[in-house]
Amino acid sequence: MTDKPSVRFEPKMMIDGKLVDGSAGTFVNINPATEEPIGEVADASKEDMQRAIDAARRAFDETDWSTNRSFRQKCLLQLQEALEAEREELREELILEVGCPRAITHGPQLDAPLADALRYPAELIDEYPWETSLGDALVSVTGVNTTRLVWREPVGVVGAIVPWNFPFEVTIQKIGQALATGNTVVLKPAPNTPFNATRLGRLIAENTDIPPGVVNVVTASDHFVGEELTLSPKVDLISFTGSTVVGKRIMEKGSATMKRLFLELGGKSATIVLEDADFATGCLMGIAPCMHAGQGCANPTRMLLPRSRYDEGVEILKGIYEGVMPGDPQDPGTLCGPVISDKQRQRVLGYIRKGVEEGAAALVGGPDAPTGFDKGFYVRPTLFTDVDNSMTIAQEEIFGPVLAVIPYDDEDDAVRIANDSPYGLAGNVMAGTLDHALAVAKRLRAGFIGVNGTAGYGADTPFGGYKASGIGRQNGVCGFDQYTEVKSVAYPAN
Numbered sequence: 001m002t003d004k005p006s007v008r009f010e011p012k013m014m015i016d017g018k019l020v021d022g023s024a025g026t027f028v029n030i031n032p033a034t035e036e037p038i039g040e041v042a043d044a045s046k047e048d049m050q051r052a053i054d055a056a057r058r059a060f061d062e063t064d065w066s067t068n069r070s071f072r073q074k075c076l077l078q079l080q081e082a083l084e085a086e087r088e089e090l091r092e093e094l095i096l097e098v099g100c101p102r103a104i105t106h107g108p109q110l111d112a113p114l115a116d117a118l119r120y121p122a123e124l125i126d127e128y129p130w131e132t133s134l135g136d137a138l139v140s141v142t143g144v145n146t147t148r149l150v151w152r153e154p155v156g157v158v159g160a161i162v163p164w165n166f167p168f169e170v171t172i173q174k175i176g177q178a179l180a181t182g183n184t185v186v187l188k189p190a191p192n193t194p195f196n197a198t199r200l201g202r203l204i205a206e207n208t209d210i211p212p213g214v215v216n217v218v219t220a221s222d223h224f225v226g227e228e229l230t231l232s233p234k235v236d237l238i239s240f241t242g243s244t245v246v247g248k249r250i251m252e253k254g255s256a257t258m259k260r261l262f263l264e265l266g267g268k269s270a271t272i273v274l275e276d277a278d279f280a281t282g283c284l285m286g287i288a289p290c291m292h293a294g295q296g297c298a299n300p301t302r303m304l305l306p307r308s309r310y311d312e313g314v315e316i317l318k319g320i321y322e323g324v325m326p327g328d329p330q331d332p333g334t335l336c337g338p339v340i341s342d343k344q345r346q347r348v349l350g351y352i353r354k355g356v357e358e359g360a361a362a363l364v365g366g367p368d369a370p371t372g373f374d375k376g377f378y379v380r381p382t383l384f385t386d387v388d389n390s391m392t393i394a395q396e397e398i399f400g401p402v403l404a405v406i407p408y409d410d411e412d413d414a415v416r417i418a419n420d421s422p423y424g425l426a427g428n429v430m431a432g433t434l435d436h437a438l439a440v441a442k443r444l445r446a447g448f449i450g451v452n453g454t455a456g457y458g459a460d461t462p463f464g465g466y467k468a469s470g471i472g473r474q475n476g477v478c479g480f481d482q483y484t485e486v487k488s489v490a491y492p493a494n
Contacts, residue, residue, distance in 0.1 A: 003335035007092045013042040013219045014201030016055035017212025027221040032099035032338040033376045038282040042196045044220040049228040052216035054182040056157045057234045059213030066154045066182040075210045076122040082207035087247040097193045101334040120459035136359035136493040151487040152164040154182030156236030159229030163242045165189035165295040170241045181483040188215045188226040194219040231255045242469045262472035267425030268395040270418040271301040276432030283316040290324045290336040290381045307407045321364035321383040338377040348400030355393040360384040389417045415443045424466030
């Protein structure tokens with residue numbers, strides 16, 4: 001086994017192409033597995049954020065970034081190369097500041113998005129229909145034979161606000177598509193996980209030809225510093241990933257300036273295990289809430305089992321949950337690490353207590369602290385049975401390692417229960433045949449459905465939700481589109 005690389009944390013944020021200190025001083029970044037400080041990072045004021053917004057506005061309005069597609073493509077590939085060169089250092093950084101298990105950095109925390117989050121939009125620059133002809137037509141209102149075109153142009157300045165659970169993954173997906181389409185960006189990372197963002201800022205400044213102001217990274221302990229992006233008339237679009245509560249606030253505050261919005265919000269996803277499914281495989285999906293301590297918006301935190309096989313499924317799930325314990329995220333065998341903070345730990349424990357109070361049975365786990373940890377924000381993976389879908393633990397997003405198992409009567413009942421949620425982000429269907437699973441998947445009101453144990457993750461795959469799970473889509477051509485405006489152009493035909 002090779003030695004882990006030492007990690008050089010970047011303490012400065014980046015504004016207008018320069019690595020700078022914060023006017024509010026610094027704040028401490030805490031390792032959630034040890035509760036020990038990792039280091040200090042620049043703490044921005046609202047005035048710092050305004051400087052970043054001004055820089056992004058100038059870069060969009062006064063440079064050729066928005067129109068020079070080949071240059072944008074070159075710069076994205078430069079950034080890809082720079083990130084690849086520091087991949088292993090970034091891996092260690094994510095484990096330390098996010099508390100994510102090492103194994104997950106080889107998937108969605110790092111390696112999976114690094115593979116295509118920049119490359120895909122860079123390639124799409126050459127293939128995208130920036131200009132579409134509608135042909136010539138005699139326009140009745142003018143009586144003139146007219147050539148008609150549709151142009152796609154960048155929106156302008158994008159405020160990218162990123163959560164702490166998968167910070168690099170979300171950041172690089174936003175940055176890749178926003179920059180490829182010709183926008184400039186002000187990135188506001190979560191206070192709990194700033195170092196992967198400041199690293200990105202340093203790499204852009206030191207290793208790419210991206211002009212000053214095109215990307216700005218503003219770190220702040222005060223969440224209201226980020227709200228300046230929503231309030232400023234100089235920011236054209238907010239690209240936000242996080243809670244539905246904050247998403248609603250962004251919609252409200254951004255309405256005054258008619259902000260364009262991409263909101264990827266919360267979820268309460270259900271896995272439906274149909275009666276004809278292989279139950280050993282189907283119930284294995286129940287382990288998903290344990291991954292990264294349940295801190296994933298698309299995690300299937302409700303499992304729906306037919307009453308005819310409910311006891312069988314519960315027994316399988318019980319064996320799974322008894323075999324999963326919280327562990328050190330540095331250990332390659334750990335699936336469930338700590339939650340991000342003590343505040344989040346108390347929130348999750350409050351939901352577990354609420355589940356018991358409302359009559360659900362905590363068959364495995366519960367609110368007691370896990371053994372073996374003197375430090376760290378750990379929660380025991382908890383399996384609830386005898387859950388009614390009206391209970392709080394079945395309706396609200398917990399963001400912890402908690403699974404609610406709900407019985408259903410027949411297939412129609414299963415679909416009803418799955419759709420009986422304010423959210424509609426994701427879901428899973430496990431069935432004996434593909435046709436059966438797809439037929440049920442078509443009936444689910446959610447934006448991202450996995451069938452028989454698969455998931456369509458990738459930079460070319462749209463990701464987002466129905467209902468309170470958001471507006472718009474991350475990734476794919478749909479995601480590319482949302483960072484553009486549509487302009488119709490007409491002129492007399494020859």
